[in-house]
Amino acid sequence: MTAKKSKLSPLYYLPVLILVIVAVFQLAMSNFSDLSPWKGGGFGMFSSLKNPGMRRVHVRLNFTDGQEKLVSSKQFSKMAVYDQLRSFPKEAKLLEFLEEIKLLKWKHRHGDSDEYLRINSLGQSAVAIEVEINELIYEKGKVRAEKILSHKWRAK
Amino acid sequence: MTMLLRMSLLLALLAAAPRGHVAAAFHCLVLLALFFPKFGKHQDFWLALTSLQGFAIFYSWGSSDNHKYLIAYWFFTLYLALLATKQNKDLFKDFCAQSARYLIAGSMLFAVLAKAIHPEYMNGDFFRFTLLMDGRFKVFTILLTEVDKSVLEANAAAMKLMRDSQQSEMLLQGLAEVNALALFLTWWTILIEAIIGVLFLWNKKPLFSHLCLMVFMITTYSVATVTGFSLVLCCLGYAHAQRQDLPDKMKLFYPCFFAFTFVLGLSFGEII
Numbered sequence: 227m228t229a230k231k232s233k234l235s236p237l238y239y240l241p242v243l244i245l246v247i248v249a250v251f252q253l254a255m256s257n258f259s260d261l262s263p264w265k266g267g268g269f270g271m272f273s274s275l276k277n278p279g280m281r282r283v284h285v286r287l288n289f290t291d292g293q294e295k296l297v298s299s300k301q302f303s304k305m306a307v308y309d310q311l312r313s314f315p316k317e318a319k320l321l322e323f324l325e326e327i328k329l330l331k332w333k334h335r336h337g338d339s340d341e342y343l344r345i346n347s348l349g350q351s352a353v354a355i356e357v358e359i360n361e362l363i364y365e366k367g368k369v370r371a372e373k374i375l376s377h378k379w380r381a382k
Numbered sequence: 383m384t385m386l387l388r389m390s391l392l393l394a395l396l397a398a399a400p401r402g403h404v405a406a407a408f409h410c411l412v413l414l415a416l417f418f419p420k421f422g423k424h425q426d427f428w429l430a431l432t433s434l435q436g437f438a439i440f441y442s443w444g445s446s447d448n449h450k451y452l453i454a455y456w457f458f459t460l461y462l463a464l465l466a467t468k469q470n471k472d473l474f475k476d477f478c479a480q481s482a483r484y485l486i487a488g489s490m491l492f493a494v495l496a497k498a499i500h501p502e503y504m505n506g507d508f509f510r511f512t513l514l515m516d517g518r519f520k521v522f523t524i525l526l527t528e529v530d531k532s533v534l535e536a537n538a539a540a541m542k543l544m545r546d547s548q549q550s551e552m553l554l555q556g557l558a559e560v561n562a563l564a565l566f567l568t569w570w571t572i573l574i575e576a577i578i579g580v581l582f583l584w585n586k587k588p589l590f591s592h593l594c595l596m597v598f599m600i601t602t603y604s605v606a607t608v609t610g611f612s613l614v615l616c617c618l619g620y621a622h623a624q625r626q627d628l629p630d631k632m633k634l635f636y637p638c639f640f641a642f643t644f645v646l647g648l649s650f651g652e653i654i
Contacts, residue, residue: 235466238477241455242484248451249492253499263496266444267451269489270496272571272606273503275511278445282545298546306442314444362544364502364511369544370551 255314260374265313278312280362282371285327288354288380297332315359315374324379327355354380384471386478386624389617389640390460391415391422394431397610398453404438425464432457448489449611455485456614475625482621483582486595490579497572509564514556515541522605527563529556574598588626595619596635603646616640 245267252268255261256276263270264277285297302308307326311319331349356378360371395412411430415422435454439446459481467473497503513523514537523529533556540552578598581591595615603612620636 233473234476234480235462237462237466238459238481239484240462241459241481242488244458245451245455245485245488245492249488253492253496256496257499261444263500265446265448267439267446267448268496269448269492270500271448271493271608271611272512273493273496273508274500275502275508284548296548306445309445310442312445364507364554367554367557368551369541369554371544371549 259314260316261314262312275364276361278309280364281312281315281374282360282362283308283312283323284356284358284360286356286358287332287352289332289350290353295332302327311359317375317377320357320359320375320377324355324357324377327352327357328379351381354378385637386475386617386621387422387460389620389637390456392640393453393613393617394457397613398431398435398450398457404434404441408434423464423469425461428457428461428464432461447608447610449608449614452485452489452614452618453610456482456617459485475621478621479625482618483585486615486618486622487579487582490575490582494572494576494579497575503568503572506561506565506568509567510557510560511554513560513564513567514554518606523560523563527556527559529559533559571602574601582622588623588628589632592619592623592626592628592632592635596639599639603643607646609643609646612643612646613640616643 248267249269252261252263252266252270255266256263256268256270256274262277262281263274283299283302285299285302287295287297289295299308302323305323305326307319307323311323328351331351333349356376358376359374361374362369363372391412394408395416398408408431411427411434415427421427432454435450435457439450439454459478463474463477463481467477500508502508513519513527514529514534517538520531520534523534524531537555543549544552574594574597578591578594581587581594585591596619599612599615599619603609616636616639620633623633623636
């Protein structure tokens with residue numbers, strides 16, 4: 227190093243000090259809670275299969291006409307709370323997600339299709355919603371689903 | 383404006399900006415600094431970018447990628463460097479070099495620690511699964527193993543069905559074929575990250591340190607296309623390299639790789 231080290235302010239340690247504090251906190255949260263190692267500043271990307279893509283969020287809707295539909299996750303992919311829920315699945319975040327789903331309106335994509343689309347103003351609201359989050363776990367050549375959280379809501 | 387500040391501004395423009403209103407403020411500030419370079423040389427500008435980046439991370443805490451944090455630490459470094467060195471160019475470069483050195487070492491050593499504490503990484507399962515399921519590794523897997531494209535497509539279809547339905551179990555095909563490559567990648571990745579972390583912390587062999595970092599960047603970002611991480615490592619690598627006794631052409635690897643990252647960022651997996 228060609229520097230005149232004596233003149234250099236020790237402030238240069240500050241960014242790495244913050245890095246260490248955040249990373250230690252993230253490691254604790256990802257090992258003792260459900261935070262994904264891929265997120266949160268612990269540099270655990272490509273270290274674990276506990277990543278948001280391995281968290282399956284299923285939303286089941288019931289409508290006034292008695293129909294029950296399982297909605298594709300791509301309907302929620304642009305919602306920030308959906309990303310947060312998959313990165314760090316917690317009860318409070320699940321309730322926040324549920325509150326956002328309550329505001330959405332739905333319609334059939336076409337004719338006989340089972341697929342429901344969210345739309346802004348037209349369409350019908352769900353009268354009951356069930357959200358379930360599963361962790362997809364890879365072990366010995368198999369992937370299996372294990373339930374982490376679930377919540378049911380019904381309109382009064 | 384120095385190369386380092388230009389690279390950092392482009393990093394802010396291309397990789398740091400979050401979504402929504404914060405992104406608009408981000409883009410506005412960075413473009414102003416590109417048009418009026420004096421603006422980008424002021425410490426308050428970097429404090430503003432650090433604050434915006436910090437706000438974006440805090441706002442979506444838990445779902446922010448790790449490189450977004452590293453970018454925030456780097457912006458904070460630039461703020462502190464401009465503040466503490468009072469526009470003295472040599473001191474500014476030394477400050478950035480030292481901070482970059484510790485940030486590279488810190489991020490690499492924590493990456494090693496995270497891998498070491500996860501049994502599914504250490505027993506090779508992580509890469510067995512990733513080689514067969516991650517679209518970014520598709521070309522790599524087809525070229526270096528005997529796995530056929532149809533096997534990868536069957537796995538992807540089975541996973542899609544599992545994600546979109548109530549199915550509770552699926553079998554992965556092609557495990558035996560990727561086993562050797564998965565074990566090689568497991569040990570290669572953790573070893574090269576450990577070597578880089580230790581070398582930058584030790585700081586006695588700059589030529590070897592930078593060669594390892596370059597090999598890591600070329601091999602990693604050719605397959606796992608994480609553009610933001612590649613760009614911030616280019617800034618950190620260049621900040622450190624410019625105060626080392628290294629050939630000038632070697633130092634220019636970082637700005638060149640910064641530009642080349644966008645070619646690597648193309649998903650070759652979709653071509654085959």
